[in-house]
Amino acid sequence: MPELPEVETVRRQLEKNLLGRKIVQVFVHTGKIVQNDASFARALTGLSFVKIDRIGKLLIFEMSDGETFLLAHLRMTGKFLLEKGATGSGAKNAHEKSMREKHTHITFVFEGGLRLLFHDVRKFGYVVRADKDQVEVARGRFGIEPLTKDFTLENFVRIFQNKKTTIKALLLDQSLVAGLGNIYVDEVLFRAKVLPTRRADTISLAEKKGIFQATEKVIAKAIEKGGTTFLDFAHTDGESGTFVDNLQVFARAGKLCIHCGTEIEKTRVAGRGTHFCPTCQK
DNA sequence: CGGATTGTTCTTCC
């Protein structure tokens, strides 16, 4: 669920609040999230974040010792939450408070009392230590990323070469395009008027251009709106992203197409729940 | 209560 715009929203909030603050304590409540690394807390205590970067859906934290990095992925339900001071947990009621405590797997305490929590109901996310080489290997796995200088029409057209898979699977492949997930792929293809089941080698140049432009537009707008909170995604202060108001097909199965009034259909493509308008999309 | 959920990786198949 957190895709490029959501992860970018979190990155900006963490950058704004955490850069330069010294970590005074780290608690690992759930070992598997940091891959059972017993030295995790010890290695980070006393350091601060000097840079918080992102590629695709992966967050990359650079630490002040110049050699330690953290790689963090939210997967489906992961969240980074900031809590200020010793009392305010940010939770609105007792239930929310207990759920927050139950699913918090790492707590970073900063000088001055600010706390950063890694929270994940399903525990699919991770925060792992890495060195410079491991960071480079991780970066190398990703394809072109929307809103960067490499995301040109020429490069975008290139990812279709020798591909016979569906356009949906192509756009979901992180090694080709970095950062798109199920929600934004459906939204992009609806706007580009291309069916998600179309084979990549049947897509015309004009359609590729349409998909390319829709991708840039949707991703930029979604970042502007602080991402999409559909089920689980939250900002670091627990607030929601509002791009959910701009969704045109995702989660609208059975509702009417905003352009032609046809019922939006839901099927399974590339193993994912897939929403589309059978009339507008060709 | 088991089916649905999703990003990623693994396995199988053509």
Added chain:
DNA sequence: CGGAAGAACAATCC
């Protein structure tokens, strides 16, 4: 052998 498709996997909720 390479790519594509499908399965597996993580864990929880309704």
